[in-house]
Amino acid sequence: MREMTHFIGGRHVKGTSGRFVDGFQPMTGEVISRVPLASKAEVRAAVENARDAQPAWAATNPQRRARVMMKFVELLNRDMDQLADLLAREHGKTVADARGDIVRGLEVAEFSIGIPHLLKGEYTTDAGPGIDLYSLRQPLGVVAGITPFNFPAMIPMWKFCPAIACGNAFVLKPSERDPGVPLKLAELMIEAGLPAGILNVVNGDKEAVDAILDDPDIRAIGFVGSTPIAEYIYTRGCAHGKRVQCFGGAKNHMVIMPDADLDQTVDALIGAGYGSAGERCMAISVAVPVGEATAEALIEKLVPRVEALKIGPSTDASADYGPVVTRAHLDKIKSYVDLGVSEGAKLLVDGRGFSLQGYENGFYMGGCLFDGVTTDMRIYKEEIFGPVLCVARAENFETALRMCNDHEYGNGVAIYTRDGDSARDFAARVNVGMVGVNVPIPVPLAYYTFGGWKRSSFGDLNQHGPDAVRFYTKTKTVTSRWPSGVKEGASFVIPTMN
Secondary structure, eight states: OEEOOEEETTEEEOOOSSOEEEEEETTTTEEEEEEEOOOHHHHHHHHHHHHHHHHHHHTSOHHHHHHHHHHHHHHHHHTHHHHHHHHHHHHOOOHHHHHHHHHHHHHHHHHHTTHHHHTOOOEEEEEETTEEEEEEEEEOSEEEEEOOSSOTTHHHHHHHHHHHHTTOEEEEEOOTTSOHHHHHHHHHHHHTTOOTTSEEEOOOSHHHHHHHHHOTTEEEEEEESOHHHHHHHHHHHHHTTOEEEEEOOOOEEEEEOTTSOHHHHHHHHHHHHHGGGGOOTTOEEEEEEBSHHHHHHHHHHHHHHHHTOOBOOTTOTTOSBOOOSOHHHHHHHHHHHHHHHHHTOEEEEOOTTOOOTTOTTSOOOOOEEEESOOTTSHHHHSOOOSSEEEEOOBSSHHHHHHHHHHSSEESEEEEEOSOHHHHHHHHHHOOOSEEEESOSSOOOOTTSOBOOEETTEESSOOBSTHHHHHHTEEEEEEEEEOOOSOOOOOOOSOOOOO
16 A cells, blocks of 8 residues: 655655545555645645745746746656556546546646746837836746646646746645645656745645635635535635635536437537546536437437446546546435436436446446436536436527526536537527537637636636636736936826826
């Protein structure tokens, strides 16, 4: 069993709080690690290391900071297989899916290599008589990230890569369920040339989170997780005067128009609904066929595909998806399926009894498919975060659009259609932050920003892309004048350009 550590001041540090949690291998159910839970004092030690190291890093010119990111990308590619294997064993997703997790984070590191250009401000000569005006972006200081279990590589890199490139020091609190990859990423950043103390990793639970929220030296916090915790972190962090961005839950709809290519649509639903065992904030969890004929044709094609899903260990290259992250989460998913049955939804495919020979103690869940789901059911309203797809029928386009708009979450949405007018109208009117047109998981690329609307997001700025640079820097505007030596006397009016 592996004894996990924190990573503070450029080195691994054993936990001293006396509190630990077991880390599991989901595909076997075995305990594979012992994870320390940081005390307030341990979080403070990480913050102090970051605070002391940050000024020199901020004074390092952006091109040199970019070179560290460039080397980091090189090291990620070098160690891709090792990282993907570690991630799959700790999280449960397949190795192929784990590689995708790492690559989507790597792409933000690549974007961060452009930081010399991204930090350029504005300059105006002769804004007034002999006056030049310019702006520049400067780092905030020490910033922090609190990241979830479902993307243990991607989301930490979405946070710390742009933050560090901008000249900040970073304290990362990853999920205690799968901390191995975040710790390895910190090692690679040091190998890439990052000074000690600029990236620190502390494992922990609510005690560590509260210490981050309350620490006076932390200037900004980024979070991804459930909506109740997102709202808690946003409220408490803002109360302490911090800049905060929090991303919460989701219930992503796919609207299927009568003219959609159903074979293509079903392929998309299977991948987006059941990939990574549904443990994605951008998973499609509600299919909305428009019209009864569309619904019946969709169900006819969906049922055999869901029944044929191959669930296997994370190391099985032919598996469609692997186990979920913990037994507690498996039990929660099953309880939602029980709830859906009691609410009156039609369970067309029941994966609750799935067991994998040779892996009977693993955390496996077969694919589930509900039909007849209505908007008043909890399985429609709440995020299940598992391999469960709900079919909620709509009589027409306006009803389908209203379903998307009325839901409390607004993370992602998709429409499948051959009609450009319907797609354009939908994209313009839907009240959701990320929209896919014949694209099931509309996660923007690294040079755009990622973020939902409504109760899927708290804060003004999104993740990665230009918003990351805005979030992790503050703008300073300088008005400059070099007098010619002629004394003009005091002025008592506000300066203007007249």
